[in-house]
Amino acid sequence: MRKLFLSIAIASAFALNTGCSQFDLDLAPEDYFASGSFWKNADQVNGAMVGLHAQLRGYQNTFWHLGEIRGGTFRTGTGFTGTSTLNSQGLITQDIRESSPGYSSWANLYSAIFQVNNFIYQVESASYLADEQKGYFLGQAYGIRAFYYFHLYRTYGRVPIVTEPKVAISTPTSAEEAYTARSTTEKETLDFIKAEVDKSIQNFNNDFTIKSQKGQWSLAATQMLKSEVYLWSSKVSIDGQAPNNVNADLQQAKSAVETVIPRFTLQSNFANVFNSSSVPASKGNNEIIFAIRYQVGESTNGLFPAFIYAQTDNLNGFVDHDGNAVGNDPLQIASSGTLIRYEYKIDLYDTYDKADQRANATFLNLNKETNRAAVLRKYLGTFVNGVRTYADDYPVYRLSEAYLILAEIKNKLGEDPTAEIMMVRNRAYTGAAPQFVNGTFEQNELAIFYERSKEFVAEGKRWYDLRRMQDGAGKALVFRTDLPLLGVLQDIPGQKHKVLWPIDLGTLTADPKLQGNQNPGYEGT
Numbered sequence: 001m002r003k004l005f006l007s008i009a010i011a012s013a014f015a016l017n018t019g020c021s022q023f024d025l026d027l028a029p030e031d032y033f034a035s036g037s038f039w040k041n042a043d044q045v046n047g048a049m050v051g052l053h054a055q056l057r058g059y060q061n062t063f064w065h066l067g068e069i070r071g072g073t074f075r076t077g078t079g080f081t082g083t084s085t086l087n088s089q090g091l092i093t094q095d096i097r098e099s100s101p102g103y104s105s106w107a108n109l110y111s112a113i114f115q116v117n118n119f120i121y122q123v124e125s126a127s128y129l130a131d132e133q134k135g136y137f138l139g140q141a142y143g144i145r146a147f148y149y150f151h152l153y154r155t156y157g158r159v160p161i162v163t164e165p166k167v168a169i170s171t172p173t174s175a176e177e178a179y180t181a182r183s184t185t186e187k188e189t190l191d192f193i194k195a196e197v198d199k200s201i202q203n204f205n206n207d208f209t210i211k212s213q214k215g216q217w218s219l220a221a222t223q224m225l226k227s228e229v230y231l232w233s234s235k236v237s238i239d240g241q242a243p244n245n246v247n248a249d250l251q252q253a254k255s256a257v258e259t260v261i262p263r264f265t266l267q268s269n270f271a272n273v274f275n276s277s278s279v280p281a282s283k284g285n286n287e288i289i290f291a292i293r294y295q296v297g298e299s300t301n302g303l304f305p306a307f308i309y310a311q312t313d314n315l316n317g318f319v320d321h322d323g324n325a326v327g328n329d330p331l332q333i334a335s336s337g338t339l340i341r342y343e344y345k346i347d348l349y350d351t352y353d354k355a356d357q358r359a360n361a362t363f364l365n366l367n368k369e370t371n372r373a374a375v376l377r378k379y380l381g382t383f384v385n386g387v388r389t390y391a392d393d394y395p396v397y398r399l400s401e402a403y404l405i406l407a408e409i410k411n412k413l414g415e416d417p418t419a420e421i422m423m424v425r426n427r428a429y430t431g432a433a434p435q436f437v438n439g440t441f442e443q444n445e446l447a448i449f450y451e452r453s454k455e456f457v458a459e460g461k462r463w464y465d466l467r468r469m470q471d472g473a474g475k476a477l478v479f480r481t482d483l484p485l486l487g488v489l490q491d492i493p494g495q496k497h498k499v500l501w502p503i504d505l506g507t508l509t510a511d512p513k514l515q516g517n518q519n520p521g522y523e524g525t
Contacts, residue, residue, distance in 0.1 A: 013499060017056050040303065051115075052140075054522070056292060057294070059112060060301070060394050061303050066155050068462050072488040074343065075092075083340075087341040088342070094488060098504060116148070117142050119137075120277075123245060124138065133158060135204065135208070139219060139222065140216065142197075146222075166178075194230075221433065227253045227257035254409045254410075256300075264398075273285065274392055292395075296384055300390045301394065304378075304379040306341040315330070318368045319366075319425040329418070340375075345485075348372050348453070349365055351454065353434070355430050357429065398425045401455075401456065401461075424451060440472060441472055442470075442471050493521075
């Protein structure tokens with residue numbers, strides 16, 4: 001792994017607002033305190049935790065790409081307006097190689113992990129913090145660190161496990177000391193993540209307080225992460241072997257998510273989960289468990305404007321799902337749009353029933369003869385001085401996912417997932433929703449998968465779902481190319497290794513502990 005330096009440039013990403021005890025609104029960088037004057041009181045630690053969340057926000061684009069773009073639902077080629085070339089086409093088509101990996105340097109996540117490591121190191125030795133303060137801060141930090149590592153694990157498998165801020169507490173005496181080798185096995189990485197989750201839960205000490213309108217990590221977020229980790233552990237092969245603690249892992253996952261569910265409630269209307277301009281605004285609503293916070297005047301989301309047409313695009317002749325002419329600017333983007341760079345397939349829009357309100361809350365359907373498009377409208381932000389500003393929170397965990405995770409756990413345990421599926425489906429429909437009928441494991445699994453596909457568009461879930469969820473023979477849905485919008489890889493040499501991403505050539509060359517240690521199948525590509 002690359003040597004990580006404690007630089008002012010990185011440290012200044014911390015929002016250290018020591019003069020205020022409330023951090024509900026401001027995650028923006030303000031100041032930098034050198035180590036000699038910092039880590040002296042609870043306000044400074046609180047400011048550093050706000051900084052960790054500002055840093056987390058900076059990786060939202062990365063989380064989205066790692067979890068969404070390879071999921072088989074994106075168009076390639078030219079956008080529907082004919083005015084722009086669509087981005088990330090190699091990732092969409094699974095054309096990833098060590099010479100063209102999509103992401104380099106472990107997706108740069110170790111820079112973030114270094115800061116969390118330093119936070120834990122400082123707080124664990126902070127005698128000026130009361131026990132309950134220290135516990136809550138460490139509960140957040142261990143949960144955030146586990147969250148970063150879980151993304152790394154699902155992306156690369158074996159990764160370097162770094163838990164100390166090496167450069168901050170000691171000076172390496174050789175180049176070799178500046179690097180950390182990859183874990184020997186995938187199991188070692190996964191066991192580390194499970195241990196981190198346990199530390200987070202223990203430190204929270206049953207304190208379910210959530211700060212910053214669900215914009216800070218909490219015990220509920222850790223329990224959701226635990227349910228994800230153990231569900232993954234119960235279903236996905238580890239080091240080439242089928243899981244061997246399936247029932248125990250499922251029970252851990254079930255207990256974790258059932259701890260969360262009673263503490264939250266679904267919004268009555270799907271669109272209100274995301275609508276920043278609703279009254280009251282959606283931020284921190286009762287369905288949100290944890291979200292990456294954006295705020296007008298502080299930070300806006302740079303990814304989602306790239307899903308929307310440009311104001312200069314000619315939409316004359318296009319009609320919406322009801323056959324109504326849309327005009328030149330149906331989403332009222334004013335001058336806030338960019339060239340469209342990402343576009344979901346119309347096939348995804350077509351999976352929704354007509355009465356499913358998620359379809360037109362998620363997409364603007366545009367049609368002109370044979371030209372049909374699904375323009376993302378899920379994160380449209382709000383108006384500031386007549387210009388649309390993209391300041392929607394990005395949900396990481398919300399209650400509808402807790403229900404569908406529990407449905408998936410129950411299905412794997414041989415239990416009936418009807419109640420949980422219908423909780424999500426009933427909210428989605430105008431009028432009576434289609435009744436789910438409990439069937440075989442595969443029938444149920446596919447029903448849950450398609451429900452997730454409609455519920456979590458653009459929330460960074462789909463690639464991970466394809467890798468984790470299974471058919472009746474235990475094959476990951478990522479390989480079921482015979483089913484609509486599912487398999488994107490073939491279970492054959494030259495394809496099946498791509499469930500993991502390659503390590504880029506630059507990292508392989510620079511790190512002496514990685515020589516000859518590429519993920520199998522990518523060597524020399």
